[in-house]
Amino acid sequence: MIIMGSDAEEIAKLRRNLFTDFEMKDLGGLKYFLGIEVLRSSKGIFISQRKYILDLLVEIGMVDCKPIDTPMQVNHKLKMVEGATLADKERYQRLVGKLIYLSHTRPDIAYAVGIVSQFMHKPQEDHMEAVMRIVRYLKGAPGSGIIFKRNDYLKVEAYTDADWADNPNNRRSTAGYFTLVGGNLVTWKSKKQKVVALSSTEAEFRGIVKGITEVLWISQLMTEIGFPPQSPSQLKCDNKAAISISENPVQHDRTKHVEVDRHFIKEKIENEIIELPFVRSEEQLADILTKAVLK
Template sequence: MVLPLGFHSDKPNQVCKLLRSLYGLKQASRQWNAKLTKALQENGYKQSTADPSLFTKASGNSFTALLIYVDDILVAGTSITHINELKHFLDKSFKIKDLGNINYFLGIEEVTTASGLNLSQRKYVLEILKESGFLEAKPAQTPATTGLQLTHSEGSLLEKPEIYRRLIGKLLYLTNTRPDISHIVQQLSQFVDKPTSTHLTAAHRVLRYLKGSPGKGIFYHSNSQFKLYGFSDSDWANCPESRKSVTGYCIYLGNNLISWRTKKQATVSKSSSEAEYRALASTVCEVQWLHYLLADLGIRLGMPASLFCDNQAAIATGENHVFHERTKHIEIDCHIVKQKVNERLIKLLPIPSQKQVADGFTKALPHPAFAIFQSKLGLHDLLSFHHFDLSKLQTRS
């Protein structure tokens, strides 16, 4: 607490009257972040350039990393001694509460076994189902009907649109551990301004799908290789109203899915090849960012990231240095693909459409294809005896 700038008084022992709680001020979070960042940097921690909420410190053979969300801090490291020193420093500086080994963080449940780490949001899913009245609903096999295309004109406007908006907001947060619903949630989120009964019915279908497997989450293998590769795809002119395409990609580190996205493209593409090339550009930017992030974590990848695309024309555009008439209308930023191919950051490889993992991020799939898509994402159910021996479950940092 400091006196306001420009305040002058000749009277001694004056105090400021607190008119509002510090938590009620807009600049409170920024001031707290600046204070915490300064304290960590003075203690030898380096702030990541790729993710400002990540702080790392390498000392000899030990490595410690902090991930910060406002005033919640997640600590991981190779030396328990250095972790204890950090906790003592933070407690001395800010009076922290040590919650011990991680098992629940920001609504995400964490369970470790000898084979790896599982992240899920089972409690969060059950809360959504209970609030929406779908705890006893009949489960659905897929989150969306095949070939689903939503528009603003279908159905009647909802009398209470805030119910739809609240539900979509919760489903958006759920995609942190459920990439299998990313596409349909992206589609539904386009109609939060004026939702209709048709949109609400489609959202209820997602709830019925979640009812069948509330405990599913992403499983990360502990013995995975440090090899980066990804899949890029697009659905040309997917939107029936704007005719814009949808970009979908997923990126793996070894066998572990670490990044994915479903997003409508900003401009209309004249061909499917152009739409695929724009999707490649988005994927390349993500790969570049992951390289920066891994470097901050002390991981250097010795080979280019393999990027699989099922469109030969898009691959040829990315590798061909000749300027063609049919590609001159494409924005300059899309040609980052060519630059990164030349820099050997990525290597473009063809893949059959039947084996394109990112296909499920661009369209609603039928049940057989969706089951294959889901299996390739590495989703496991904590309550399934096919993946875990429940007697051996344990939590640790």
């Protein structure tokens, strides 16, 4: 059990009441919980799953495997192939399940894990090889994780992107976002879209909607705990066409199929809840590496 709060007296009272009714032991400051390691220093709080990764390597006999630099091949095009050799379904599902849990502190594998998790029902050998590649990538840096620094601001920022029609089986796009509060990474997600996008702009557009929804949820949560946003949140996107459509009040025939999304985004921009600046793809990646991530 983890007890958190800003009132030391109330925490002490709760602890006494728990000790009265249950056999419990106070383990002090949080250091390890459900496979997640927590380290504190003058720089901030660092969380990782190093031991969890090392235990996984031992379990599957890959302690001595050769590390690799990336969790997935570029332009992998993983798909279901008719007549391909099947992999061990139970082993595949168990491995992917562990990788999904590792995604809690390793946003760098979120996209790759999202891809391999799409084949849980009938995994093939190519899919198992992709899973093993993720494991080899983790072997290269098992101690990586996320650091939370105490900065002097609480601005909410988000980045969104989409890979148009990347699924070779049904041509659905994969979109993703990550959000930062005060320069610290707090949420991230990569997921295949539910409908086929007719253009890269539409794929990016739907990704923006998911990103804004997440920003609104975080802003509401911060307001409830006493830290309401003092300025519009920024959601950065690398698609100028999607930004233009979001800000343009004129309806276009080619955007009628995403008209509801367009009005949703436009409303948040007009109410000065969201700002939608353009950022180049390479700059977006640089910001991710600088602000968000793995140490």
